[in-house]
Amino acid sequence: MSTQTPVREGLFTETASGPTLLASRCDTCGHTAYPATARCLACGAEDLETVEIGDEGDLLCASVVHMGNGRFAPGYVVGYVVIDGIRVFAQLDTGGEEPPPPGTSMTLEIVPLWQQDDTDVLAPRFVPTSSASRTSRTSRKESADA
Amino acid sequence: MRDVFVVGVGQSDFGKTPDRSAVQMGAQAAREAIADAGIKPTDLQGVFSSRVYDAMVTSQTIMKDLGVTRIEMVNVENACAGGGTAVRSLYKDIAAGFIDVGIAIGVESMTTSPIAGKLIPPGKEDLDGQLGMSMPVLFALQAQRLMETHGATREDFAQVSVKAHDFGALNPRAQYKKRLTVEEVLGSRMIADPITLLQCCPNTDGAAAVVMASEEWAKKYAEVPVRIAGSALVSGDYDFRRDDLTTLALGSRAAQLAYEQAGISPSDIDVVELHDAFASEEIVAYEDLGLCERGEGVGMLRSGATSAGGRVPVNPSGGLLSLGHPLAASGVRVMCNVTDQLRGRAGAAQVPGARVGLAQMLGGVVSGLDAAAASVHVLKV
Numbered sequence: 001m002s003t004q005t006p007v008r009e010g011l012f013t014e015t016a017s018g019p020t021l022l023a024s025r026c027d028t029c030g031h032t033a034y035p036a037t038a039r040c041l042a043c044g045a046e047d048l049e050t051v052e053i054g055d056e057g058d059l060l061c062a063s064v065v066h067m068g069n070g071r072f073a074p075g076y077v078v079g080y081v082v083i084d085g086i087r088v089f090a091q092l093d094t095g096g097e098e099p100p101p102p103g104t105s106m107t108l109e110i111v112p113l114w115q116q117d118d119t120d121v122l123a124p125r126f127v128p129t130s131s132a133s134r135t136s137r138t139s140r141k142e143s144a145d146a
Numbered sequence: 147m148r149d150v151f152v153v154g155v156g157q158s159d160f161g162k163t164p165d166r167s168a169v170q171m172g173a174q175a176a177r178e179a180i181a182d183a184g185i186k187p188t189d190l191q192g193v194f195s196s197r198v199y200d201a202m203v204t205s206q207t208i209m210k211d212l213g214v215t216r217i218e219m220v221n222v223e224n225a226c227a228g229g230g231t232a233v234r235s236l237y238k239d240i241a242a243g244f245i246d247v248g249i250a251i252g253v254e255s256m257t258t259s260p261i262a263g264k265l266i267p268p269g270k271e272d273l274d275g276q277l278g279m280s281m282p283v284l285f286a287l288q289a290q291r292l293m294e295t296h297g298a299t300r301e302d303f304a305q306v307s308v309k310a311h312d313f314g315a316l317n318p319r320a321q322y323k324k325r326l327t328v329e330e331v332l333g334s335r336m337i338a339d340p341i342t343l344l345q346c347c348p349n350t351d352g353a354a355a356v357v358m359a360s361e362e363w364a365k366k367y368a369e370v371p372v373r374i375a376g377s378a379l380v381s382g383d384y385d386f387r388r389d390d391l392t393t394l395a396l397g398s399r400a401a402q403l404a405y406e407q408a409g410i411s412p413s414d415i416d417v418v419e420l421h422d423a424f425a426s427e428e429i430v431a432y433e434d435l436g437l438c439e440r441g442e443g444v445g446m447l448r449s450g451a452t453s454a455g456g457r458v459p460v461n462p463s464g465g466l467l468s469l470g471h472p473l474a475a476s477g478v479r480v481m482c483n484v485t486d487q488l489r490g491r492a493g494a495a496q497v498p499g500a501r502v503g504l505a506q507m508l509g510g511v512v513s514g515l516d517a518a519a520a521s522v523h524v525l526k527v
Contacts, residue, residue: 007273007276007277008273011273031386033386035273041384041386041514042384042386060291060391061287061290061291061294061391062287062290063283063286063287063290063338063339063340064336064338064339065278065282065283065286065337065338065339066335066336066337066338066339067282067337067338069278069280070264071278072278076278078277078278078279078283078287079287080287080391086386087385087386087391089274089277089279090277091277091278102290102294113277123276123277
């Protein structure tokens with residue numbers, strides 16, 4: 001059985017209704033940042049709260065990367081998904097198909113993206129909402145917990 | 147502040163040459179620039195060198211073989227903008243009156259660096275990098291937006307590379323002196339869609355150097371003194387402040403500062419050398435530098451305005467795409483090329499009657515910022 005570790009603490013969490021990304025929201029100016037910051041990047045205030053920004057966004061753009069980089073084999077897909085006005089860079093699961101067009105609704109999943117020292121590294125990934133299902137994401141979650 | 151002039155330029159050949167050390171290439175470029183300036187090496191009062199990989203005290207190591215010791219020497223790093231940063235640093239020292247004459251050197255031996263044959267690796271703190279971001283990926287995603295919002299086509303991106311290689315074929319110092327067709331560029335291996343291999347600059351070994359001086363020295367030594375009318379170096383801003391991926395706002399801010407100082411508008415520029423590590427970013431740079439209106443970059447490329455014989459030829463040296471990209475050397479190399487253009491010494495790539503030129507360089511990717519650094523210098527005769 002392999003162990004698991006998030007790529008970075010505080011990026012995401014599981015809720016009763018599925019995974020969500022975590023952001024910081026400034027009490028003073030309301031600026032929301034992902035990944036969360038300790039200090040507001042917009043106004044400099046230090047009173048921030050952690051907020052869930054959910055698991056759904058719109059695809060801004062995507063690219064199929066045809067060169068490996070030692071960690072990911074050629075053919076991996078990346079893109080920016082806009083959630084709560086924030087551009088989030090992540091890998092996309094397009095089921096081996098060409099990426100969907102800009103504007104496509106995307107859903108978050110938390111998956112083991114690579115292995116490091118026999119440990120699965122968990123990271124956010126997005127899948128077109130039309131092909132995402134709670135069942136599959138939950139089963140991933142359960143298998144991840146197993 | 148005093149006026150500052152470029153009085154001598156030098157460059158090593160660019161190519162994959164692991165048998166030449168970074169110091170040998172730096173010394174070659176420095177010797178050439180010093181000879182071009184008509185000064186003695188011991189006239190130098192300050193040295194700024196830039197290098198990303200991989201050793202310390204590059205300035206002192208290069209200069210000791212030229213008989214230059216004891217004076218103030220500084221070694222700077224600012225990723226691919228390091229060369230532009232060395233130039234900017236020397237500019238400030240001369241403008242402020244600390245010194246009268248000095249040299250800025252950029253040097254890189256990519257083939258002997260720890261990243262030879264690899265992508266520039268992400269830092270441990272770089273979340274996007276950990277998840278698969280890299281330079282080609284960043285520019286591929288930007289190119290995807292150019293296709294969506296600007297009507298850019300794959301052929302447009304390929305045309306940037308064709309243009310660069312048309313110019314590079316005229317430059318005896320280019321790594322690739324071969325012309326290409328749009329079909330060849332599009333038919334090369336896909337790297338990150340839509341960027342193909344022949345739309346990526348090669349990693350290259352090479353060095354470049356510029357000797358700069360106060361007006362008094364320039365009048366004494368330079369046949370055609372080239373004045374640095376505007377000099378700017380800026381750092382990236384938080385990416386959340388950027389509405390649109392099809393701009394690198396720091397490049398735009400650097401250009402505005404340089405234009406203001408020079409008292410010119412972008413339409414006064416006759417020739418440009420800029421960071422074209424990936425073909426598609428050149429279209430973004432047209433807009434960021436104000437060479438055309440926002441949204442008109444693709445049209446500007448298609449019009450031929452930036453090709454040979456156009457209104458403002460861009461990268462008549464062949465650019466990074468054809469010359470190759472020795473990281474820290476490129477920011478100094480663009481100064482050499484623009485200076486040669488303004489002195490009428492650019493050979494087959496000469497832009498007739500060029501009197502105002504611009505040298506730009508960008509450097510570094512940091513998660514959360516639009517990029518790390520941008521330098522812009524406006525040169526005039």
